[in-house]
Amino acid sequence: AQSVAQPEDQVNVAEGNPLTVKCTYSVSGNPYLFWYVQYPNRGLQFLLKYITGDNLVKGSYGFEAEFNKSQTSFHLKKPSALVSDSALYFCAVRPQDSSYKLIFGSGTRLLVRP
Amino acid sequence: GAVVSQHPSWVICKSGTSVKIECRSLDFQATTMFWYRQFPKQSLMLMATSNEGSKATYEQGVEKDKFLINHASLTLSTLTVTSAHPEDSSFYICSASLRIGEQYFGPGTRLTVT
Numbered sequence: 001a002q003s004v005a006q007p008e009d010q011v012n013v014a015e016g017n018p019l020t021v022k023c024t025y026s027v028s029g030n031p032y033l034f035w036y037v038q039y040p041n042r043g044l045q046f047l048l049k050y051i052t053g054d055n056l057v058k059g060s061y062g063f064e065a066e067f068n069k070s071q072t073s074f075h076l077k078k079p080s081a082l083v084s085d086s087a088l089y090f091c092a093v094r095p096q097d098s099s100y101k102l103i104f105g106s107g108t109r110l111l112v113r114p
Numbered sequence: 115g116a117v118v119s120q121h122p123s124w125v126i127c128k129s130g131t132s133v134k135i136e137c138r139s140l141d142f143q144a145t146t147m148f149w150y151r152q153f154p155k156q157s158l159m160l161m162a163t164s165n166e167g168s169k170a171t172y173e174q175g176v177e178k179d180k181f182l183i184n185h186a187s188l189t190l191s192t193l194t195v196t197s198a199h200p201e202d203s204s205f206y207i208c209s210a211s212l213r214i215g216e217q218y219f220g221p222g223t224r225l226t227v228t
Binding site: 101 | 217
């Protein structure tokens with residue numbers, strides 16, 4: 001079965017420190033990969049995507065993600081965390097054979113302490 | 115660009131009544147719209163995929179007679195929760211697809227059934 005795993009329910013980091021939110025996937029073919037962020041009682045906001053090309057993708061608000069095909073991972077990173085980055089982050093995958101459907105991970109809550 | 119709106123943002127209704135939620139793509143024509151349901155502290159669950167002018171495709175386990183979806187135009191899709199019950203209380207999120215694999219999400223509608 002195709003799936004997306006976000007192994008950490010919550011990630012805690014101090015402001016100014018680098019952050020990583022992990023995501024691994026299990027899908028057939030060459031998937032499209034996405035990261036979204038959700039603030040309380042809001043819909044999801046697009047952060048970045050990987051379709052093809054450079055494995056390091058840069059997105060909104062200083063976030064980036066690295067696609068690793070051999071490890072089937074797409075970890076989200078930011079060199080210096082801000083308190084305002086505290087939110088719920090979702091990794092999503094669109095399998096190559098999918099008709100626009102996205103498979104979401106369970107979400108990781110990021111808490112950046114001052 | 116690529117803004118999706120939802121109306122209402124929150125609604126409270128009595129058990130047994132029906133509620134309609136609108137999803138609009140404001141500045142683009144969406145090939146496909148999606149409806150998701152999100153329970154507290156959980157990921158998004160895809161309910162159905164909606165294409166303009168055709169019947170929606172429902173995910174397994176989603177009652178199509180209870181969750182009526184109408185995709186009247188390339189910029190509007192509606193979800194009607196019929197004969198709502200307290201267990202239908204949830205956060206409903208729509209998204210619209212502009213480019214391959216990329217979905218833009220609405221801000222969500224919180225439904226509370228009393």
